[in-house]
Amino acid sequence: MNDVDMQTMNEEGLTFKRVICDTKYGKVFLVQWNKYRELYSLERVDVRHFEERQTDVIKNFYHTNIINIYRYWYREKYVYILMDYCPVDLYRLVTVQGVISEQKFIQYSFEMLQSLKILHDKKFCHGNIRPSKFLIDRYNHIRICDFSNAVSASEVSESEFQKMKLDDIWSLGETFYYMLTGLLISDLYMTKKDAKSRNFANVKYPSSIPTEIAMMVSCCLQCKESNSLTIDDILRCSIYRRRRASSSSIPTQSMERFSSNSLRSLNVIVKPVLTRVISFK
Structure with a gap:
């Protein structure tokens, strides 16, 4: 000092x-x-x-x-x-304490989605989503930070802004994967751009990870195939049903894209392809 x-x-x-x-x-x-x-x-x-x-x-x-x-x-x-003041970020938390438990993952990932939803609803993209950009405050809640790369919809074309929103979602999926496995998918490739061009439909998860969580993360990592996936779509996943009920910021619709009764519909997005597979014993 x-x-x-x-x-x-x-x-x-x-x-x-x-x-x-x-x-x-x-x-x-x-x-x-x-x-x-x-x-x-x-x-x-x-x-x-x-x-x-x-x-x-x-x-x-x-x-x-x-x-x-x-x-x-x-x-x-x-x-x-x-x-x-936030004592730790997600990257350091996982590095020091190991992967996130299922219940804690549901809480943290819901709050991460909420933070990104606010940005997208306000017509901004974060532009640099990664584990270190999510802080954990003294009350054990997530806070997104560092908006130095944020871009407003008014600064780019509509198609470019849509691409940037999907980049945010892909990077959020990579962060979710890190929380569950301790591995960053982009570390498998020379650059993050190269990683984003891959299809991760058959990336494997530890056997302890519930199917609903694994499919939700896979959908984030394949969001560019659908070209229309939104944060609201992900928030309708069945794993967030209890938290969704207590939140007024998530639109309710008759058709829940990620409801437990419609997991088969995810096959449209999560289709099997040959990729580099990360396996767990």
Whole structure:
């Protein structure tokens, strides 16, 4: 911590607790906002690498599963960003503790879908979905973060925006797969672009993974075949029935694309093809 850090914290009523981590262009501190006596994260970024666009994008959203930025200040060659404190992200959680249990997966994946639904409903794409972009807050809820690559529908053509939404869904499927297996599908190939061009209909899952969950993840990984899969479609999966009932943000429709009685219809999307298979013993 340097003199500018200490001066900024003193001027803004923040008490330093500890350094959370180093980032590519700065540091993240754990601080107490004395006005509210609550813990927050304070990120210091080199001003040359600060994307003010990120804070502008977040202003469009307010949701339990989206990170909140409360304030940011320019100080000399730095920008300080005050945001929600989240102790860990999904990547580190799985790396340290292992794969996610079934019940925890259902909770986390539902909240991840909710966060992405808000973005897509507001005509934004995230553009950089991966396990590290989903934080877990102190109350054990998911919060999506980092909107530096977000794109608005007004910035691109309709067809390009649809492609970007499907890219978000594919990357979410890859993140789900990582949560269940500890493996990133794109690590099997030279580039993520190469991975996205593959068909993962017969990628194998551990035998402990329920069929409904495996098929839901496979549908995300094959979303470009249907060219019409949406977050709402995935949220209608039968594994989310209980959570869906308590949420008013998911449209109810007479035909549930992912209902337990219509799993056969998934064969249209999840068709068997020859791909590189990951097997589990």
